[in-house]
Amino acid sequence: MTTATQAPATGAKGHIDPAAAFVPVQTRSERATSFDPDDFGMPTGREVNWKHTPVDRLRSVLVDEPVDVDDALWIDVTAPAIYRLASQGHDAAVRGEVFRPEDLPSALAWKHAENARHIRIPADETADEPIRIDISGRGGHAFSHIVVEAMPHSRATVLLYHDGSAQYAQNVEIIARDGSALTVVTVQRWDDDAVHLASHQARVDRDASLTHVVVSLGGGVVRVNPSVTLSGSGSSAKLYGLSFADAGQHLESQVYLHHEGPHTVGDVLYKGALQGASARSVWIGDVLIGSDAVGTDSYEANRNLVLTDGARAESIPNLEIETGDILGAGHASATGRFDDEQLFYLQARGITESEARRLVVLGFLGEIAQKTGIPALEQEIVAAIEAELALGEGA
Numbered sequence: 001m002t003t004a005t006q007a008p009a010t011g012a013k014g015h016i017d018p019a020a021a022f023v024p025v026q027t028r029s030e031r032a033t034s035f036d037p038d039d040f041g042m043p044t045g046r047e048v049n050w051k052h053t054p055v056d057r058l059r060s061v062l063v064d065e066p067v068d069v070d071d072a073l074w075i076d077v078t079a080p081a082i083y084r085l086a087s088q089g090h091d092a093a094v095r096g097e098v099f100r101p102e103d104l105p106s107a108l109a110w111k112h113a114e115n116a117r118h119i120r121i122p123a124d125e126t127a128d129e130p131i132r133i134d135i136s137g138r139g140g141h142a143f144s145h146i147v148v149e150a151m152p153h154s155r156a157t158v159l160l161y162h163d164g165s166a167q168y169a170q171n172v173e174i175i176a177r178d179g180s181a182l183t184v185v186t187v188q189r190w191d192d193d194a195v196h197l198a199s200h201q202a203r204v205d206r207d208a209s210l211t212h213v214v215v216s217l218g219g220g221v222v223r224v225n226p227s228v229t230l231s232g233s234g235s236s237a238k239l240y241g242l243s244f245a246d247a248g249q250h251l252e253s254q255v256y257l258h259h260e261g262p263h264t265v266g267d268v269l270y271k272g273a274l275q276g277a278s279a280r281s282v283w284i285g286d287v288l289i290g291s292d293a294v295g296t297d298s299y300e301a302n303r304n305l306v307l308t309d310g311a312r313a314e315s316i317p318n319l320e321i322e323t324g325d326i327l328g329a330g331h332a333s334a335t336g337r338f339d340d341e342q343l344f345y346l347q348a349r350g351i352t353e354s355e356a357r358r359l360v361v362l363g364f365l366g367e368i369a370q371k372t373g374i375p376a377l378e379q380e381i382v383a384a385i386e387a388e389l390a391l392g393e394g395a
Contacts, residue, residue, distance in 0.1 A: 028318065034101060035101055043062070061169050061197055072166055077134075086118070095173065109199070111143075116145040121149070121154040121155075121182075131159070135162045137163070148175070151177050157374065165190065172199070176210045181208070186198070189218045190220075194221075196222045202228045204230050213240045213371050215241075217381070217384050217385075217388070221249075238267045246275060247278055251272070255283070262292060274304065275311055301331065303333075304336075305337070315334075317333050361385065
C-alpha cells in the first residue's frame with residue numbers, strides 16, 4: 001500500500017501520493033506520515049484515525065498559523081541545568097530522530113513549534129527526583145515539541161503535568177538509548193473547555209526499558225496517542241493509562257506498540273471510569289509484531305467501568321503478527337457496570353452502598369495510579385478520583 005514518504009529530520013517535507021487517498025488504510029502500521037500540514041486534510045470524522053473523535057470540537061486547534069506560545073501557555077521545567085539542552089530550529093540535534101507526524105495536529109505542532117524543549121539524562125546517571133515539566137494553559141492557542149532523551153544506562157522519571165485552559169497541539173519525542181530505564185508520565189487536569197491533542201512517539205533501543213503512563217482526569221477533549229517502537233534486542237515497554245470521564249468530556253488514547261527487534265516484551269493496560277450524561281472515552285490499541293521480532297512476548301488490555309446511564313466507552317484492540325516465532329501475544333477488552341457481587345460482599349459487611357462503590361472504583365483505577373512511581377502524584381490521583389465520585393453522587 002502506498003503511504004507518505006518519510007521526510008528526513010532536516011526539515012525537508014514528505015509527500016503523500018494522491019493515489020493513496022483512494023486506498024483505505026487497513027492496518028495501523030500503514031498510516032501515512034508527513035511533516036507538511038498540507039498533506040493532511042481537515043478531519044471530517046470519516047477517517048480511520050478520526051472516526052471516534054468529536055472533530056467538530058477541534059477546529060480551534062487545527063489552525064495553520066503561527067502563535068505566541070508564551071501568550072497561551074506557562075511552561076516551567078524543574079530539573080538540574082545539566083539535563084536541559086538548547087534546541088533551536090527544526091534541524092536541531094536529536095529532534096526528528098524518532099518523530100514523524102501522522103496527522104494534522106502533529107504536523108501543525110511540528111511546523112509552528114520551531115524550537116523544542118529538550119531534556120537529556122546523561123549516560124550512566126540516575127536522576128534522584130522526577131524531572132517535572134509543568135504546562136499551564138492561559139486560554140489561548142498553542143503548539144509545542146518536547147524531546148525526552150535517556151542516554152545509555154541512565155535512569156530517570158519525567159512528568160508532564162497539564163492544567164488550566166488551552167487549545168493545544170503537542171508533540172513529545174522520546175528516546176530510550178541502550179540499557180536505559182525511562183519512565184514518562186503525562187497528567188491531564190485541564191479545565192472543562194480545554195482541547196489537548198498530543199502525539200507521543202518513542203523508540204526503545206537495545207536492552208532499554210520505557211514505562212509510559214497517561215493519566216487523563218480533565219479537559220473537554222483530550223486525545224493522547226502514544227506510539228512506541230521496540231527497536232533494540234531485549235527492549236521492553238510498559239504502557240499504562242488511567243482516565244475518568246465526566247459529563248461532556250471526551251478522553252481518548254490511540255496506542256501503538258511496534259515490536260521491531262528480537263526478544264522484546266510489551267505490556268499494555270489502560271483503565272477508565274465514566275460518569276454523567278455524554279461522558280465518553282475511546283481506547284484503540286494496536287500491536288504490531290514485525291517479521292524480525294522473534295521471541296516476542298506481548299499483551300494488551302483495556303478495562304472500562306461505566307458508572308451512570310448516558311456514559312459510553314469505546315474499546316478496540318488490534319493485533320498484527322508477521323512471524324510465528326514468538327513466546328506469546330494476546331489482547332483483551334471489557335466494559336461493564338459495577339459487579340453486583342462485589343457490592344453485595346462489601347455491603348454485607350456493614351459498608352454503605354456509596355462507600356462500597358468508592359472502594360470498588362479506587363481499587364479498579366488505583367492499580368494504574370501506582371504505576372507512576374511517584375507517591376505524591378499517586379495520592380493526588382486518588383484524591384481527584386474521590387472528588388469526581390463525590391460530584392457524581394451530588395448530581
